[in-house]
Amino acid sequence: MxxxxxxxxxxxxxxxxxxxxxxxxxxxxxxxxxxxxxxxxxxxxxxxxxxxxxxxxxxxxxxxxxxxxxxxxxxxxxxxxxxxxxxxxxxxxxxxxxxxxxxxxxxxxxxxxxxxxxxxxxxxxxxxxxxxxxxxxxxxxxxxxxxxxxxxxxxxxxxxxxxxxxxxxxxxxxxxxxxxxxxxxxxxxxxxxxxxxxxxxxxxxxxxxxxxxxxxxxxxxxxxxxxxxxxxxxxxxxxxxxxxxxxxxxxxxxARLELAARMAQMEKLRDQLWQGIERSVPRVRRNGDAAFVLCNTLNVEFIGCAGDVLLQALDGEGVAVSTGAACHSGSIDPSSVLLAMGRSPEQARASLRFSLGFSNTEAEIERVIALLPSLVRRVRELE
Ligand SMILES: Cc1ncc(COP(=O)(O)O)c(C=O)c1O
Missing domain, CATH: 3.40.640.10 (Type I PLP-dependent aspartate aminotransferase-like (Major domain))
Incomplete structure:
Protein backbone atom coordinates (compact mmCIF):
# COMPACT_ATOMS: atom_id res chain seq x y z
CA MET A 1 0.00 0.00 0.00
CA ALA A 255 -15.20 19.42 6.08
CA ARG A 256 -17.51 21.54 8.22
CA LEU A 257 -18.88 18.58 10.15
CA GLU A 258 -15.50 16.91 10.66
CA LEU A 259 -13.18 19.89 10.95
CA ALA A 260 -12.25 19.62 14.63
CA ALA A 261 -11.59 15.87 14.45
CA ARG A 262 -9.59 16.19 11.23
CA MET A 263 -7.44 18.97 12.64
CA ALA A 264 -6.66 17.06 15.84
CA GLN A 265 -5.79 13.90 13.90
CA MET A 266 -3.56 15.60 11.33
CA GLU A 267 -1.75 17.69 13.92
CA LYS A 268 -1.02 14.64 16.05
CA LEU A 269 0.42 12.71 13.09
CA ARG A 270 2.34 15.73 11.80
CA ASP A 271 3.99 16.16 15.22
CA GLN A 272 4.69 12.43 15.41
CA LEU A 273 6.43 12.67 12.04
CA TRP A 274 8.56 15.65 13.01
CA GLN A 275 9.56 14.16 16.37
CA GLY A 276 10.46 10.90 14.65
CA ILE A 277 12.55 12.67 12.01
CA GLU A 278 14.32 14.82 14.59
CA ARG A 279 15.08 11.73 16.68
CA SER A 280 16.31 9.47 13.92
CA VAL A 281 17.81 11.63 11.15
CA PRO A 282 20.87 13.77 11.91
CA ARG A 283 21.18 17.34 10.55
CA VAL A 284 17.57 18.30 9.90
CA ARG A 285 15.84 21.63 10.26
CA ARG A 286 12.18 22.51 10.14
CA ASN A 287 11.24 25.27 7.68
CA GLY A 288 8.61 27.78 8.75
CA ASP A 289 7.02 28.99 11.94
CA ALA A 290 6.14 25.91 14.02
CA ALA A 291 3.43 27.75 15.97
CA PHE A 292 1.57 29.46 13.12
CA VAL A 293 1.27 26.58 10.70
CA LEU A 294 -1.37 24.37 9.11
CA CYS A 295 -2.17 21.24 11.12
CA ASN A 296 -1.12 18.98 8.24
CA THR A 297 2.10 20.45 6.88
CA LEU A 298 5.74 19.76 7.73
CA ASN A 299 8.55 21.21 5.62
CA VAL A 300 11.99 19.85 6.48
CA GLU A 301 15.49 20.61 5.27
CA PHE A 302 17.64 17.48 5.20
CA ILE A 303 20.91 19.37 5.29
CA GLY A 304 23.29 18.34 2.50
CA CYS A 305 20.76 16.02 0.86
CA ALA A 306 19.33 16.51 -2.66
CA GLY A 307 15.59 16.86 -2.11
CA ASP A 308 14.60 15.69 -5.59
CA VAL A 309 16.70 12.52 -5.23
CA LEU A 310 15.26 11.84 -1.77
CA LEU A 311 11.75 12.34 -3.21
CA GLN A 312 12.50 9.68 -5.86
CA ALA A 313 13.94 7.33 -3.25
CA LEU A 314 10.83 7.71 -1.08
CA ASP A 315 8.60 7.25 -4.12
CA GLY A 316 10.43 3.99 -4.85
CA GLU A 317 9.56 2.86 -1.33
CA GLY A 318 5.89 3.76 -1.85
CA VAL A 319 5.82 7.19 -0.20
CA ALA A 320 4.61 10.31 -2.05
CA VAL A 321 5.96 13.69 -0.87
CA SER A 322 6.89 16.95 -2.59
CA THR A 323 9.94 19.12 -3.05
CA GLY A 324 7.89 22.29 -3.21
CA ALA A 325 4.78 23.50 -4.95
CA ALA A 326 3.34 20.47 -6.72
CA CYS A 327 2.04 22.71 -9.49
CA HIS A 328 5.73 22.90 -10.45
CA SER A 329 6.89 19.39 -9.82
CA GLY A 330 9.22 18.28 -12.52
CA SER A 331 10.97 21.62 -12.19
CA ILE A 332 14.24 21.61 -10.27
CA ASP A 333 14.15 25.33 -9.52
CA PRO A 334 14.62 25.86 -5.81
CA SER A 335 11.42 26.84 -4.03
CA SER A 336 10.85 30.58 -4.33
CA VAL A 337 8.99 30.47 -1.01
CA LEU A 338 12.03 29.11 0.84
CA LEU A 339 14.30 31.59 -0.98
CA ALA A 340 11.97 34.38 0.16
CA MET A 341 12.47 33.12 3.73
CA GLY A 342 16.21 33.66 3.32
CA ARG A 343 17.24 30.07 2.59
CA SER A 344 20.06 29.55 0.10
CA PRO A 345 19.31 27.65 -3.14
CA GLU A 346 21.16 24.63 -1.64
CA GLN A 347 19.04 24.74 1.50
CA ALA A 348 15.86 25.08 -0.53
CA ARG A 349 16.87 22.13 -2.74
CA ALA A 350 17.49 20.02 0.37
CA SER A 351 13.93 20.56 1.63
CA LEU A 352 10.90 18.30 1.40
CA ARG A 353 7.25 18.93 2.15
CA PHE A 354 5.20 16.31 3.92
CA SER A 355 1.49 17.18 3.83
CA LEU A 356 -0.97 14.92 5.58
CA GLY A 357 -4.63 14.11 5.10
CA PHE A 358 -7.26 12.88 7.47
CA SER A 359 -6.92 9.27 6.29
CA ASN A 360 -3.21 8.92 7.13
CA THR A 361 -2.47 6.59 10.03
CA GLU A 362 0.09 6.28 12.82
CA ALA A 363 1.41 3.11 11.20
CA GLU A 364 2.07 5.01 7.94
CA ILE A 365 3.94 7.72 9.79
CA GLU A 366 6.03 5.12 11.66
CA ARG A 367 6.89 3.49 8.34
CA VAL A 368 8.11 6.81 6.89
CA ILE A 369 10.16 7.51 10.03
CA ALA A 370 11.71 4.04 9.74
CA LEU A 371 12.58 4.55 6.05
CA LEU A 372 14.09 8.00 6.22
CA PRO A 373 17.44 7.50 8.06
CA SER A 374 18.92 5.04 5.55
CA LEU A 375 17.46 6.82 2.51
CA VAL A 376 18.82 10.19 3.65
CA ARG A 377 22.22 8.63 4.37
CA ARG A 378 22.31 7.06 0.90
CA VAL A 379 21.35 10.28 -0.85
CA ARG A 380 23.83 12.31 1.16
CA GLU A 381 26.59 9.91 0.13
CA LEU A 382 25.85 10.65 -3.53
CA GLU A 383 26.66 14.34 -3.04
C1 LIG B 1 -2.43 28.55 -2.14
C2 LIG B 1 -2.93 28.07 -3.47
N1 LIG B 1 -3.60 28.93 -4.25
C3 LIG B 1 -4.07 28.55 -5.46
C4 LIG B 1 -3.88 27.28 -5.93
C5 LIG B 1 -4.43 26.91 -7.27
O1 LIG B 1 -5.54 26.09 -7.13
P1 LIG B 1 -6.26 25.38 -8.37
O2 LIG B 1 -5.47 24.12 -8.60
O3 LIG B 1 -7.65 25.11 -7.90
O4 LIG B 1 -6.23 26.30 -9.51
C6 LIG B 1 -3.18 26.36 -5.15
C7 LIG B 1 -2.91 24.98 -5.66
O5 LIG B 1 -1.81 24.49 -5.60
C8 LIG B 1 -2.70 26.76 -3.88
O6 LIG B 1 -2.04 25.92 -3.08
Whole structure:
Protein backbone atom coordinates (compact mmCIF):
# COMPACT_ATOMS: atom_id res chain seq x y z
CA MET A 1 0.00 0.00 0.00
CA UNK A 2 1.33 3.40 -0.89
CA UNK A 3 1.57 6.20 1.65
CA UNK A 4 0.32 9.51 0.33
CA UNK A 5 1.81 12.56 2.06
CA UNK A 6 1.22 15.14 -0.66
CA UNK A 7 -2.21 16.49 0.28
CA UNK A 8 -1.22 20.12 -0.29
CA UNK A 9 -0.80 19.23 -3.97
CA UNK A 10 -4.16 17.57 -4.12
CA UNK A 11 -6.33 15.30 -2.01
CA UNK A 12 -8.09 12.04 -2.81
CA UNK A 13 -11.81 12.43 -3.44
CA UNK A 14 -13.97 11.22 -0.57
CA UNK A 15 -16.30 8.33 -1.48
CA UNK A 16 -19.31 10.43 -0.38
CA UNK A 17 -18.21 13.13 -2.84
CA UNK A 18 -17.71 10.66 -5.69
CA UNK A 19 -21.12 9.11 -4.99
CA UNK A 20 -22.84 12.51 -5.01
CA UNK A 21 -21.10 13.46 -8.27
CA UNK A 22 -21.98 10.22 -9.95
CA UNK A 23 -25.62 10.58 -8.88
CA UNK A 24 -25.62 14.18 -10.14
CA UNK A 25 -24.31 13.08 -13.55
CA UNK A 26 -27.07 10.53 -13.84
CA UNK A 27 -29.93 12.55 -12.33
CA UNK A 28 -29.54 16.09 -13.62
CA UNK A 29 -29.89 16.05 -17.37
CA UNK A 30 -31.29 19.56 -17.65
CA UNK A 31 -29.49 22.85 -18.10
CA UNK A 32 -29.56 24.73 -14.77
CA UNK A 33 -30.59 27.89 -16.66
CA UNK A 34 -33.67 26.29 -18.26
CA UNK A 35 -37.07 27.11 -16.80
CA UNK A 36 -38.51 23.57 -17.08
CA UNK A 37 -38.57 20.88 -14.39
CA UNK A 38 -35.28 19.27 -15.50
CA UNK A 39 -33.54 22.63 -15.49
CA UNK A 40 -34.96 23.61 -12.14
CA UNK A 41 -33.84 20.34 -10.54
CA UNK A 42 -30.30 21.00 -11.78
CA UNK A 43 -30.52 24.60 -10.50
CA UNK A 44 -31.59 23.36 -7.05
CA UNK A 45 -28.55 21.05 -6.90
CA UNK A 46 -26.26 24.01 -7.65
CA UNK A 47 -27.95 26.26 -5.12
CA UNK A 48 -27.71 23.57 -2.45
CA UNK A 49 -23.95 23.34 -3.09
CA UNK A 50 -23.74 27.14 -2.87
CA UNK A 51 -25.29 26.95 0.60
CA UNK A 52 -22.85 24.22 1.67
CA UNK A 53 -19.87 26.27 0.51
CA UNK A 54 -21.18 29.43 2.15
CA UNK A 55 -21.81 27.62 5.42
CA UNK A 56 -18.21 26.38 5.62
CA UNK A 57 -16.66 29.83 5.22
CA UNK A 58 -19.24 31.92 7.05
CA UNK A 59 -20.57 33.63 3.92
CA UNK A 60 -24.03 34.18 2.47
CA UNK A 61 -24.87 31.86 -0.45
CA UNK A 62 -25.37 34.81 -2.82
CA UNK A 63 -21.76 35.86 -2.13
CA UNK A 64 -20.38 32.63 -3.64
CA UNK A 65 -19.31 32.47 -7.30
CA UNK A 66 -18.29 29.06 -8.65
CA UNK A 67 -15.10 28.93 -10.70
CA UNK A 68 -12.86 26.28 -12.25
CA UNK A 69 -10.56 26.49 -9.23
CA UNK A 70 -8.46 28.86 -7.21
CA UNK A 71 -6.20 29.91 -10.08
CA UNK A 72 -9.19 31.25 -11.99
CA UNK A 73 -10.62 32.92 -8.90
CA UNK A 74 -7.32 34.61 -8.04
CA UNK A 75 -6.90 35.85 -11.60
CA UNK A 76 -10.50 37.08 -11.66
CA UNK A 77 -9.96 39.20 -8.55
CA UNK A 78 -6.61 40.64 -9.60
CA UNK A 79 -7.70 41.51 -13.13
CA UNK A 80 -11.14 42.65 -11.98
CA UNK A 81 -9.81 44.99 -9.33
CA UNK A 82 -7.44 46.59 -11.80
CA UNK A 83 -10.07 46.89 -14.50
CA UNK A 84 -12.47 48.62 -12.15
CA UNK A 85 -9.90 50.83 -10.41
CA UNK A 86 -10.54 54.47 -11.19
CA UNK A 87 -6.93 55.64 -11.32
CA UNK A 88 -4.29 54.19 -9.06
CA UNK A 89 -3.09 50.72 -9.85
CA UNK A 90 -0.82 49.65 -7.05
CA UNK A 91 -1.05 46.31 -5.28
CA UNK A 92 0.55 45.14 -2.04
CA UNK A 93 1.28 41.41 -1.86
CA UNK A 94 4.14 39.35 -0.43
CA UNK A 95 7.34 37.67 -1.58
CA UNK A 96 5.92 34.21 -0.77
CA UNK A 97 2.76 34.23 -2.88
CA UNK A 98 1.37 31.25 -4.77
CA UNK A 99 2.16 31.38 -8.52
CA UNK A 100 -1.56 31.87 -9.29
CA UNK A 101 -1.16 35.31 -7.70
CA UNK A 102 2.53 36.02 -8.27
CA UNK A 103 2.50 35.29 -12.01
CA UNK A 104 -0.52 37.39 -13.04
CA UNK A 105 0.87 40.23 -10.92
CA UNK A 106 4.27 39.92 -12.60
CA UNK A 107 2.64 39.89 -16.04
CA UNK A 108 0.57 42.96 -15.23
CA UNK A 109 3.67 44.76 -13.97
CA UNK A 110 5.45 43.96 -17.23
CA UNK A 111 2.70 45.58 -19.28
CA UNK A 112 2.92 48.66 -17.09
CA UNK A 113 -0.70 48.18 -15.92
CA UNK A 114 0.38 47.87 -12.34
CA UNK A 115 3.00 48.67 -9.76
CA UNK A 116 3.59 46.17 -7.01
CA UNK A 117 5.04 46.17 -3.52
CA UNK A 118 5.91 42.70 -2.27
CA UNK A 119 6.21 42.72 1.51
CA UNK A 120 9.06 40.44 2.57
CA UNK A 121 8.36 37.43 4.78
CA UNK A 122 10.70 36.79 7.70
CA UNK A 123 12.86 33.68 8.10
CA UNK A 124 9.85 31.84 9.53
CA UNK A 125 7.72 32.73 6.51
CA UNK A 126 5.54 35.31 8.24
CA UNK A 127 4.71 38.85 7.21
CA UNK A 128 5.66 41.19 10.03
CA UNK A 129 2.96 43.76 10.76
CA UNK A 130 5.59 46.53 10.84
CA UNK A 131 6.85 45.60 7.34
CA UNK A 132 3.28 45.44 6.08
CA UNK A 133 2.42 48.84 7.57
CA UNK A 134 5.55 50.31 5.98
CA UNK A 135 4.45 48.98 2.57
CA UNK A 136 0.97 50.45 3.04
CA UNK A 137 2.25 53.85 4.00
CA UNK A 138 4.90 53.94 1.26
CA UNK A 139 2.05 54.71 -1.16
CA UNK A 140 -1.14 56.62 -0.58
CA UNK A 141 -2.91 55.12 -3.58
CA UNK A 142 -2.98 51.33 -3.24
CA UNK A 143 -5.80 49.52 -5.03
CA UNK A 144 -5.61 46.16 -3.32
CA UNK A 145 -3.87 44.05 -0.69
CA UNK A 146 -3.48 40.41 -1.74
CA UNK A 147 -2.69 37.88 1.01
CA UNK A 148 -2.09 34.15 1.20
CA UNK A 149 -3.67 32.79 4.38
CA UNK A 150 -1.74 29.50 4.49
CA UNK A 151 1.34 28.86 2.42
CA UNK A 152 1.11 25.74 0.27
CA UNK A 153 4.78 24.83 0.69
CA UNK A 154 5.45 25.53 4.35
CA UNK A 155 1.91 25.66 5.75
CA UNK A 156 2.83 28.94 7.50
CA UNK A 157 -0.20 31.04 8.41
CA UNK A 158 -0.41 34.79 8.14
CA UNK A 159 -2.31 36.87 10.65
CA UNK A 160 -4.74 37.84 7.93
CA UNK A 161 -7.24 39.51 10.28
CA UNK A 162 -4.60 41.86 11.72
CA UNK A 163 -3.17 42.68 8.29
CA UNK A 164 -6.63 43.21 6.80
CA UNK A 165 -7.50 45.58 9.62
CA UNK A 166 -4.45 47.72 8.74
CA UNK A 167 -5.41 47.70 5.05
CA UNK A 168 -9.04 48.60 5.73
CA UNK A 169 -7.96 51.44 8.01
CA UNK A 170 -6.50 52.97 4.86
CA UNK A 171 -9.51 52.13 2.73
CA UNK A 172 -7.74 49.35 0.83
CA UNK A 173 -9.73 46.15 0.08
CA UNK A 174 -8.27 42.71 0.76
CA UNK A 175 -8.07 39.61 -1.43
CA UNK A 176 -7.35 36.42 0.52
CA UNK A 177 -6.21 33.17 -1.05
CA UNK A 178 -7.47 30.64 1.50
CA UNK A 179 -7.02 27.61 -0.77
CA UNK A 180 -4.80 25.67 1.63
CA UNK A 181 -6.67 26.77 4.75
CA UNK A 182 -10.27 25.87 3.93
CA UNK A 183 -10.96 22.42 5.38
CA UNK A 184 -7.86 22.53 7.60
CA UNK A 185 -8.76 25.33 9.97
CA UNK A 186 -11.85 27.39 10.76
CA UNK A 187 -12.21 30.00 8.02
CA UNK A 188 -14.76 32.79 8.39
CA UNK A 189 -14.58 35.35 5.66
CA UNK A 190 -15.73 38.32 7.74
CA UNK A 191 -13.55 37.52 10.77
CA UNK A 192 -10.53 37.30 8.49
CA UNK A 193 -11.38 40.66 6.99
CA UNK A 194 -11.40 39.39 3.42
CA UNK A 195 -13.36 41.34 0.83
CA UNK A 196 -12.69 38.47 -1.59
CA UNK A 197 -11.84 34.94 -0.53
CA UNK A 198 -10.71 32.15 -2.84
CA UNK A 199 -10.52 28.35 -2.43
CA UNK A 200 -10.55 25.11 -4.39
CA UNK A 201 -12.40 21.79 -4.08
CA UNK A 202 -9.47 19.47 -4.76
CA UNK A 203 -7.60 20.62 -1.66
CA UNK A 204 -10.42 19.43 0.59
CA UNK A 205 -11.24 16.00 -0.78
CA UNK A 206 -13.43 17.35 -3.56
CA UNK A 207 -12.97 17.07 -7.33
CA UNK A 208 -10.35 18.84 -9.42
CA UNK A 209 -11.34 21.71 -11.71
CA UNK A 210 -13.84 23.48 -9.47
CA UNK A 211 -13.48 26.15 -6.82
CA UNK A 212 -15.05 29.33 -5.64
CA UNK A 213 -14.74 33.01 -5.01
CA UNK A 214 -16.59 34.70 -2.16
CA UNK A 215 -17.34 38.33 -2.83
CA UNK A 216 -18.64 39.99 0.29
CA UNK A 217 -19.83 43.15 -1.38
CA UNK A 218 -17.74 45.21 1.02
CA UNK A 219 -15.60 46.62 -1.78
CA UNK A 220 -16.18 47.93 -5.28
CA UNK A 221 -17.99 45.26 -7.35
CA UNK A 222 -15.78 43.49 -9.85
CA UNK A 223 -16.75 43.49 -13.52
CA UNK A 224 -17.92 40.34 -15.31
CA UNK A 225 -14.89 38.37 -16.40
CA UNK A 226 -16.33 35.56 -18.54
CA UNK A 227 -18.91 37.19 -20.74
CA UNK A 228 -21.50 35.44 -22.82
CA UNK A 229 -23.99 34.07 -20.34
CA UNK A 230 -26.00 35.07 -17.32
CA UNK A 231 -24.66 32.32 -15.07
CA UNK A 232 -23.16 33.27 -11.70
CA UNK A 233 -25.01 36.58 -11.76
CA UNK A 234 -23.56 37.32 -15.18
CA UNK A 235 -20.09 37.47 -13.68
CA UNK A 236 -18.92 34.15 -15.02
CA UNK A 237 -20.85 33.10 -18.06
CA UNK A 238 -20.96 29.49 -19.25
CA UNK A 239 -23.01 26.44 -18.30
CA UNK A 240 -22.02 25.38 -14.82
CA UNK A 241 -19.87 22.35 -14.00
CA UNK A 242 -22.79 20.77 -12.19
CA UNK A 243 -21.21 17.48 -11.01
CA UNK A 244 -18.08 19.33 -9.91
CA UNK A 245 -20.12 21.91 -8.02
CA UNK A 246 -22.18 19.19 -6.34
CA UNK A 247 -18.93 17.44 -5.33
CA UNK A 248 -17.51 20.70 -3.98
CA UNK A 249 -20.65 21.22 -1.92
CA UNK A 250 -20.49 17.76 -0.35
CA UNK A 251 -16.75 18.15 0.34
CA UNK A 252 -17.47 21.45 2.13
CA UNK A 253 -20.28 19.91 4.14
CA UNK A 254 -18.04 17.03 5.27
CA ALA A 255 -15.20 19.42 6.08
CA ARG A 256 -17.51 21.54 8.22
CA LEU A 257 -18.88 18.58 10.15
CA GLU A 258 -15.50 16.91 10.66
CA LEU A 259 -13.18 19.89 10.95
CA ALA A 260 -12.25 19.62 14.63
CA ALA A 261 -11.59 15.87 14.45
CA ARG A 262 -9.59 16.19 11.23
CA MET A 263 -7.44 18.97 12.64
CA ALA A 264 -6.66 17.06 15.84
CA GLN A 265 -5.79 13.90 13.90
CA MET A 266 -3.56 15.60 11.33
CA GLU A 267 -1.75 17.69 13.92
CA LYS A 268 -1.02 14.64 16.05
CA LEU A 269 0.42 12.71 13.09
CA ARG A 270 2.34 15.73 11.80
CA ASP A 271 3.99 16.16 15.22
CA GLN A 272 4.69 12.43 15.41
CA LEU A 273 6.43 12.67 12.04
CA TRP A 274 8.56 15.65 13.01
CA GLN A 275 9.56 14.16 16.37
CA GLY A 276 10.46 10.90 14.65
CA ILE A 277 12.55 12.67 12.01
CA GLU A 278 14.32 14.82 14.59
CA ARG A 279 15.08 11.73 16.68
CA SER A 280 16.31 9.47 13.92
CA VAL A 281 17.81 11.63 11.15
CA PRO A 282 20.87 13.77 11.91
CA ARG A 283 21.18 17.34 10.55
CA VAL A 284 17.57 18.30 9.90
CA ARG A 285 15.84 21.63 10.26
CA ARG A 286 12.18 22.51 10.14
CA ASN A 287 11.24 25.27 7.68
CA GLY A 288 8.61 27.78 8.75
CA ASP A 289 7.02 28.99 11.94
CA ALA A 290 6.14 25.91 14.02
CA ALA A 291 3.43 27.75 15.97
CA PHE A 292 1.57 29.46 13.12
CA VAL A 293 1.27 26.58 10.70
CA LEU A 294 -1.37 24.37 9.11
CA CYS A 295 -2.17 21.24 11.12
CA ASN A 296 -1.12 18.98 8.24
CA THR A 297 2.10 20.45 6.88
CA LEU A 298 5.74 19.76 7.73
CA ASN A 299 8.55 21.21 5.62
CA VAL A 300 11.99 19.85 6.48
CA GLU A 301 15.49 20.61 5.27
CA PHE A 302 17.64 17.48 5.20
CA ILE A 303 20.91 19.37 5.29
CA GLY A 304 23.29 18.34 2.50
CA CYS A 305 20.76 16.02 0.86
CA ALA A 306 19.33 16.51 -2.66
CA GLY A 307 15.59 16.86 -2.11
CA ASP A 308 14.60 15.69 -5.59
CA VAL A 309 16.70 12.52 -5.23
CA LEU A 310 15.26 11.84 -1.77
CA LEU A 311 11.75 12.34 -3.21
CA GLN A 312 12.50 9.68 -5.86
CA ALA A 313 13.94 7.33 -3.25
CA LEU A 314 10.83 7.71 -1.08
CA ASP A 315 8.60 7.25 -4.12
CA GLY A 316 10.43 3.99 -4.85
CA GLU A 317 9.56 2.86 -1.33
CA GLY A 318 5.89 3.76 -1.85
CA VAL A 319 5.82 7.19 -0.20
CA ALA A 320 4.61 10.31 -2.05
CA VAL A 321 5.96 13.69 -0.87
CA SER A 322 6.89 16.95 -2.59
CA THR A 323 9.94 19.12 -3.05
CA GLY A 324 7.89 22.29 -3.21
CA ALA A 325 4.78 23.50 -4.95
CA ALA A 326 3.34 20.47 -6.72
CA CYS A 327 2.04 22.71 -9.49
CA HIS A 328 5.73 22.90 -10.45
CA SER A 329 6.89 19.39 -9.82
CA GLY A 330 9.22 18.28 -12.52
CA SER A 331 10.97 21.62 -12.19
CA ILE A 332 14.24 21.61 -10.27
CA ASP A 333 14.15 25.33 -9.52
CA PRO A 334 14.62 25.86 -5.81
CA SER A 335 11.42 26.84 -4.03
CA SER A 336 10.85 30.58 -4.33
CA VAL A 337 8.99 30.47 -1.01
CA LEU A 338 12.03 29.11 0.84
CA LEU A 339 14.30 31.59 -0.98
CA ALA A 340 11.97 34.38 0.16
CA MET A 341 12.47 33.12 3.73
CA GLY A 342 16.21 33.66 3.32
CA ARG A 343 17.24 30.07 2.59
CA SER A 344 20.06 29.55 0.10
CA PRO A 345 19.31 27.65 -3.14
CA GLU A 346 21.16 24.63 -1.64
CA GLN A 347 19.04 24.74 1.50
CA ALA A 348 15.86 25.08 -0.53
CA ARG A 349 16.87 22.13 -2.74
CA ALA A 350 17.49 20.02 0.37
CA SER A 351 13.93 20.56 1.63
CA LEU A 352 10.90 18.30 1.40
CA ARG A 353 7.25 18.93 2.15
CA PHE A 354 5.20 16.31 3.92
CA SER A 355 1.49 17.18 3.83
CA LEU A 356 -0.97 14.92 5.58
CA GLY A 357 -4.63 14.11 5.10
CA PHE A 358 -7.26 12.88 7.47
CA SER A 359 -6.92 9.27 6.29
CA ASN A 360 -3.21 8.92 7.13
CA THR A 361 -2.47 6.59 10.03
CA GLU A 362 0.09 6.28 12.82
CA ALA A 363 1.41 3.11 11.20
CA GLU A 364 2.07 5.01 7.94
CA ILE A 365 3.94 7.72 9.79
CA GLU A 366 6.03 5.12 11.66
CA ARG A 367 6.89 3.49 8.34
CA VAL A 368 8.11 6.81 6.89
CA ILE A 369 10.16 7.51 10.03
CA ALA A 370 11.71 4.04 9.74
CA LEU A 371 12.58 4.55 6.05
CA LEU A 372 14.09 8.00 6.22
CA PRO A 373 17.44 7.50 8.06
CA SER A 374 18.92 5.04 5.55
CA LEU A 375 17.46 6.82 2.51
CA VAL A 376 18.82 10.19 3.65
CA ARG A 377 22.22 8.63 4.37
CA ARG A 378 22.31 7.06 0.90
CA VAL A 379 21.35 10.28 -0.85
CA ARG A 380 23.83 12.31 1.16
CA GLU A 381 26.59 9.91 0.13
CA LEU A 382 25.85 10.65 -3.53
CA GLU A 383 26.66 14.34 -3.04
C1 LIG B 1 -2.43 28.55 -2.14
C2 LIG B 1 -2.93 28.07 -3.47
N1 LIG B 1 -3.60 28.93 -4.25
C3 LIG B 1 -4.07 28.55 -5.46
C4 LIG B 1 -3.88 27.28 -5.93
C5 LIG B 1 -4.43 26.91 -7.27
O1 LIG B 1 -5.54 26.09 -7.13
P1 LIG B 1 -6.26 25.38 -8.37
O2 LIG B 1 -5.47 24.12 -8.60
O3 LIG B 1 -7.65 25.11 -7.90
O4 LIG B 1 -6.23 26.30 -9.51
C6 LIG B 1 -3.18 26.36 -5.15
C7 LIG B 1 -2.91 24.98 -5.66
O5 LIG B 1 -1.81 24.49 -5.60
C8 LIG B 1 -2.70 26.76 -3.88
O6 LIG B 1 -2.04 25.92 -3.08
Missing amino acids: RIYLDHNATTPVRPEVADAMSAALREYGGNPSSPHAEGMAARRAIERAREQVAHLVGAEPEQVIFTSGATEANNAVLHGVLESAPRARHIVSSTADHPSVAEPLAALCETGALSLTQVPVDEDGRIRVSAFEAALTSRADSTLVSLLLANNETGVLQDAAALAERAHAQGIPVHLDATQAVGKLPVAVATLGADWLVASAHKLNGPKGVGFLVERGTARALPAYLRGGSQEKGRRGGTENLPGIVGLGVACEL
